[in-house]
Amino acid sequence: GAVVSQHPSWVICKSGTSVKIECRSLDFQATTMFWYRQFPKQSLMLMATSNEGSKATYEQGVEKDKFLINHASLTLSTLTVTSAHPEDSSFYICSAVPAVEGETQYFGPGTRLLVL
Amino acid sequence: DAKTTQPPSMDCAEGRAANLPCNHSTISGNEYVYWYRQIHSQGPQYIIHGLKNNETNEMASLIITEDRKSSTLILPHATLRDTAVYYCIVRVFQGAQKLVFGQGTRLTINP
Numbered sequence: 001g002a003v004v005s006q007h008p009s010w011v012i013c014k015s016g017t018s019v020k021i022e023c024r025s026l027d028f029q030a031t032t033m034f035w036y037r038q039f040p041k042q043s044l045m046l047m048a049t050s051n052e053g054s055k056a057t058y059e060q061g062v063e064k065d066k067f068l069i070n071h072a073s074l075t076l077s078t079l080t081v082t083s084a085h086p087e088d089s090s091f092y093i094c095s096a097v098p099a100v101e102g103e104t105q106y107f108g109p110g111t112r113l114l115v116l
Numbered sequence: 117d118a119k120t121t122q123p124p125s126m127d128c129a130e131g132r133a134a135n136l137p138c139n140h141s142t143i144s145g146n147e148y149v150y151w152y153r154q155i156h157s158q159g160p161q162y163i164i165h166g167l168k169n170n171e172t173n174e175m176a177s178l179i180i181t182e183d184r185k186s187s188t189l190i191l192p193h194a195t196l197r198d199t200a201v202y203y204c205i206v207r208v209f210q211g212a213q214k215l216v217f218g219q220g221t222r223l224t225i226n227p
Binding site for chain 2: 002034049109110
């Protein structure tokens with residue numbers, strides 16, 4: 001149980017294009033999902049907290065207009081990197097908290113983004 | 117959330133117990149200790165969490181000192197697949213709270 005998936009697992013795009021990453025909780029409903037970013041040899045850094053049916057809460061320094069988050073259902077949150085640039089190349093990881101339990105975060109496998 | 121301190125790296129022989137320490141001297145009374153691990157190029161995997169009593173599950177055991185200022189994650193019979201970065205995180209057990217990841221301990225299991 002508590003399986004979280006991400007799609008795509010990796011993506012290569014040209015500079016200036018937008019990329020959408022999906023995060024799904026497969027066997028539970030999640031009112032809250034989190035988006036993290038991880039650069040090589042660094043730890044995970046929280047980007048934003050996504051609550052179903054409401055606007056995401058962004059961490060300091062994360063541009064909300066560049067990293068669009070939509071959490072339209074209890075099993076799906078999406079992160080769109082708009083006008084991607086090479087410095088946006090990173091490992092993007094989501095996590096979801098089961099609505100029933102409400103505490104433990106379960107992580108997806110991550111999406112590796114390379115912007116050329 | 118309170119800060120944690122972990123050794124940057126550790127080695128352990130395959131088949132032996134791996135004991136990963138974590139210091140959290142500023143932990144508050146309502147904060148839990150969580151352990152996650154991240155195998156290379158994967159998302160973090162939840163291992164275990166506890167408040168003040170020792171906890172055990174199918175993956176590991178968590179030993180928390182009586183003063184709660186430190187804890188130890190024990191992998192009883194380490195395998196090569198346990199090679200990963202292990203993160204010790206303290207957070208309030210209240211709703212869907214964010215996790216603040218430190219640098220963790222890079223555990224290498226040697227054959």
